[in-house]
Amino acid sequence: xxxxxxxxxxxxxxxxxxxxxxxxxxxxxxxxxxxxxxxxxxxxxxxxxxxxxxxxxxxxxxxxxxxxxxxxxxxxxxxxxxxxxxxxxxxxxxxxxxxxxxxxxxxxxxxx
Amino acid sequence: xxxxxxxxxxxxxxxxxxxxxxxxxxxxxxxxxxxxxxxxxxxxxxxxxxxxxxxxxxxxxxxxxxxxxxxxxxxxxxxxxxxxxxxxxxxxxxxxxxxxxxxxxxxxxxxxxxxxxxxxxxxxxxxxxxxxxxxxxxxxxxxxxxxxxxxxxxxxxxxxxxxxxxxxxxxxxxxxxxxxxxxxxxxxxxxxxxxxxxxxxxxxxxxxxxxxxxxxxxxxxxxxxxxxxxxxxxxxxxxxxxxxxxxxxxxxxxxxxxxxxxxxxxxxxxxxxxxxxxxxxxxxxxxxxxxxxxxxxxxxxxxxxxxxxxxxxxxxxxxxxxxxxxxxxxxxxxxxxxxxxxxxxxxxxxxxxxxxxxxxxxxxxxxxxxxxxxxxxxxxxxxxxxxxxxxxxxxxxxxxxxxxxxxx
Numbered sequence: 001x002x003x004x005x006x007x008x009x010x011x012x013x014x015x016x017x018x019x020x021x022x023x024x025x026x027x028x029x030x031x032x033x034x035x036x037x038x039x040x041x042x043x044x045x046x047x048x049x050x051x052x053x054x055x056x057x058x059x060x061x062x063x064x065x066x067x068x069x070x071x072x073x074x075x076x077x078x079x080x081x082x083x084x085x086x087x088x089x090x091x092x093x094x095x096x097x098x099x100x101x102x103x104x105x106x107x108x109x110x111x112x
Numbered sequence: 113x114x115x116x117x118x119x120x121x122x123x124x125x126x127x128x129x130x131x132x133x134x135x136x137x138x139x140x141x142x143x144x145x146x147x148x149x150x151x152x153x154x155x156x157x158x159x160x161x162x163x164x165x166x167x168x169x170x171x172x173x174x175x176x177x178x179x180x181x182x183x184x185x186x187x188x189x190x191x192x193x194x195x196x197x198x199x200x201x202x203x204x205x206x207x208x209x210x211x212x213x214x215x216x217x218x219x220x221x222x223x224x225x226x227x228x229x230x231x232x233x234x235x236x237x238x239x240x241x242x243x244x245x246x247x248x249x250x251x252x253x254x255x256x257x258x259x260x261x262x263x264x265x266x267x268x269x270x271x272x273x274x275x276x277x278x279x280x281x282x283x284x285x286x287x288x289x290x291x292x293x294x295x296x297x298x299x300x301x302x303x304x305x306x307x308x309x310x311x312x313x314x315x316x317x318x319x320x321x322x323x324x325x326x327x328x329x330x331x332x333x334x335x336x337x338x339x340x341x342x343x344x345x346x347x348x349x350x351x352x353x354x355x356x357x358x359x360x361x362x363x364x365x366x367x368x369x370x371x372x373x374x375x376x377x378x379x380x381x382x383x384x385x386x387x388x389x390x391x392x393x394x395x396x397x398x399x400x401x402x403x404x405x406x407x408x409x410x411x412x413x414x415x416x417x418x419x420x421x422x423x424x425x426x427x428x429x430x431x432x433x434x435x436x437x438x439x440x441x442x443x444x445x446x447x448x449x450x451x452x453x454x455x456x457x458x459x460x461x462x463x464x465x466x467x468x469x470x471x472x473x474x475x476x477x478x479x480x481x482x483x484x485x486x487x488x489x490x491x492x493x494x495x496x497x498x499x500x501x502x503x504x505x506x507x508x509x510x511x512x513x514x515x516x517x518x519x520x
Contacts, residue, residue, distance in 0.1 A: 045378050046310035047435075048423050 001096040001109060002070045006061045007033070007089040008081040013059050019076040020063060026112070029062040039087035058089060064096055066109045121195075123342035125202040127350075128210050134332025135213040139166045141325030142220035146227060147511075148319025149382065149434045151311065153501025154228045155511030161223045161232060165239045169216040172244035177215060178208055180248035181256045201340060210336055214280050215243045217333070221284030224434035226291045228298050228311075229498055232506040234485050241481045242287055249477075250470050254279045260469055270462030272455055275337035277397035277447030278470050285441025286474035288432070294482045295491050297431030299498055308426045311433070316381055323385040327361050330392045334399045353399040357392065360399070360411030364391020367415030375419065386422065386435045387415035390443040397447035401454040410450050414443040445471075 008016055013030065020028060034055035041054040065073055074091055082088055101111040143162040147155050179186045195204045219239055226235065252258040254273060259265040273279050301309055313319060334357045340346040368387020372380040391411030395402070402410060421438035432438065448463045485491060492498075497505035504510065 044310075044312075045376050045380065046312045047380060047382055048372075048376055048419075049308045049310035049426070051310040051312070 001099060001112065002065050002067060003094045003096045004063050004065055004070060004073055004077070005092040005094070006063075006077045006081065007035070007058050007091075008061060008077070009083065009087060009089060010057055010059045012081040012083075013061070015080040016061060016077055019080040020073060023069065023072055023076055025063055025065070025069070025073065027063070031060040031062070033058050033060045037087070037090070056087065064099055064112050066112060120342040121201060121203075124340045125206045127341040128202050128206040128336060128339070131332035131336025132206070132210040132213050134329050135210070135217060135336065136166075136329075138213075138217055138326050138329030138333065139163075139220055141322045141327075141329055142217075142224065143322065144318045144325060145322030145385070146224040146434055148315040148317070148322060149224070149313035150227050151501070152314035152512055153503055153510070155314065156503040156507045156509055157232060158223065158227050159511070160507055161227075161235055162220065164232075164236055165219045165223060165243075166216045168236060168239045169219045169243040170212050172240055173212045173215045173248070174208075176244050177248040178211060180245065181211070181251040183256070201342075214276060214333075215247055218247050218280045218284040218287075219243055221281065221436050221440045222288040222291060224436040225285075225288035225432045226295055227433045228502065229492055230291070230295055231489070231491060231493055232502070234489055234491050237485050237489075238287075238291070238478075238481055242478065246287065246474055246477045246481070247283060250283055250473050251279060253469065254466065264465075266462065266466045266469065269465055270452075270457070270459030271466035272451050272458035272462070273397050273448060273466065274399060274451075275334045275396045277393055277444045278467055281393050281396065281440035282444030282448070282467065283470055283474045285437045285439075285444060286471050287478040289430070289437050289441060290475050290478040291482050291491070292430050292432060292437065294479070294486055297429060298433065299495065301431045302429050313382065313433075319382065319385055323388055327358075327388060327392065330357055330361070330396075334396055338400065349400050355404055356395055356399045356402055356407035359404050359407040360391040360395030360414070361388045362391065363408035363411030363413075364388050364394065364415030364418075367391070367412035368419050369415075371416050371419045375423075382435075383419050383422070386418050386439050389439045390414035390418035393440055393443045394447045394450065397444075398451040398455050398458075403454075406454060410447075413450075414446055417446055418443055 006016065017028065034057055036055055039056065041052055041056060043050045043052050063073065070093065077091060098107060099111040100107050139162065143159055146158045146162065150158050174187065176186045184191065191208055192198060192204045195202060219242055223235065253260045253266055257267055298311060301311060303309055331354055334353050335350055338346055338350045338353055341350045365384050365388040368390065369379055369384040372383040391414050394410050394414030395407055418435065418438050421442040422435045425432055425438060445467055448467050449460065451458045451463055452460050482491065493502055493505055
């Protein structure tokens with residue numbers, strides 16, 4: 001099992017959710033986050049004085065997947081979240097040792 | 113007593129009271145404007161200052177302010193119930209009511225300039241002095257017609273300030289300037305190498321609503337200062353004042369918006385809002401004699417001036433979070449100096465002497481008052497309280513508790 005963590009542009013969330021749904025993904029966790037990458041921040045202006053916004057708002061999508069779904073899920077996220085401009089985000093894939101469904105106590109791929 | 117006179121008396125009194133209520137509503141405008149332009153951690157405290165200063169101003173003016181300004185006894189014991197016997201054209205109590213809301217307006221100007229760092233109770237203590245003594249004294253020399261310490265009489269010198277560009281607005285700004293000098297800038301406003309840092313306001317919809325409320329209240333401020341409406345002559349004058357007040361606000365907003373766009377490359381909403389208020393302050397000294405075109409231009413001049421004034425104050429390291437010293441002080445002076453352009457009854461020299469008298473008196477006495485308060489109980493909250501926000505330090509509550517993380 002893998003945990004796929006995608007940092008995406010906030011307005012792309014709906015498209016990513018839809019394409020993951022089409023793959024049969026049954027659950028994701030979404031967090032509003034801030035950070036910087038190559039896009040860095042930008043300056044804003046208030047009453048003639050500039051100020052720097054260092055951290056840009058992004059959305060973090062976390063989805064636990066059975067191994068065979070990972071490749072297609074990554075592709076689905078990439079297609080849905082891509083604009084081609086700087087700041088589209090990143091996808092991280094990590095191993096997930098165990099998954100437990102709290103309600104029933106099921107474990108492993110069954111619990112995803 | 114003829115029926116016509118009775119009707120006139122009733123109508124003028126009624127008009128006066130309604131205009132006073134409009135001016136009272138400006139307190140709400142100042143509250144919203146200031147609450148919008150401070151950071152959210154300082155919202156509760158600025159609102160507390162605004163409601164408290166209104167109540168204190170009304171009470172102090174009743175205790176002694178009105179008597180100092182217009183004569184009579186303290187605690188309003190000199191206010192006659194019926195004005196007919198004294199040849200008044202409206203009820204004396206209506207006159208008090210209309211005057212008292214002006215005092216509150218002058219004091220509202222101060223609260224925004226010292227926002228986000230001044231102790232609540234130090235501010236309220238100053239409010240007592242300002243509304244009970246400092247403002248009524250200069251008011252007695254201008255609208256009250258008294259001589260300035262027996263030396264000269266401003267009215268004889270050709271001084272004219274219709275609704276109070278100088279008497280109310282510049283006076284408030286002068287007190288604010290003295291406070292800001294003694295108080296110092298908000299932490300983080302100015303960098304070590306002279307750079308000016310932006311401290312963005314928390315809620316621009318609120319600041320915009322506040323500006324619209326002030327704009328509306330100003331019709332009472334200027335319109336009511338005609339003091340009558342129940343004759344063809346005064347009704348014409350009232351209508352002209354409404355028209356010009358609106359025109360000047362519009363001109364001021366357009367002026368500031370264009371200057372901000374040219375200077376910064378972006379349309380700065382807060383500058384545009386300050387521009388509308390600057391237009392209103394510029395026309396307040398004489399809204400009855402200019403043509404509509406002149407009023408628009410006077411307003412636009414105020415709107416342009418206010419942007420440069422705000423930037424200049426920043427350069428001087430005078431931190432005024434809402435721009436009140438520029439809007440009400442610098443443009444208030446402009447308003448006074450524009451009066452002789454359209455009003456033959458006034459003179460430039462009279463306007464200059466009047467402006468200097470008001471500024472020196474209010475600035476010096478305010479400086480002394482602020483200084484005494486500073487020595488006695490201090491003006492400024494601790495650095496830690498400032499960082500955490502004065503809402504928690506002074507009021508013990510947040511304005512938006514559900515939005516912040518401190519509860520979770």
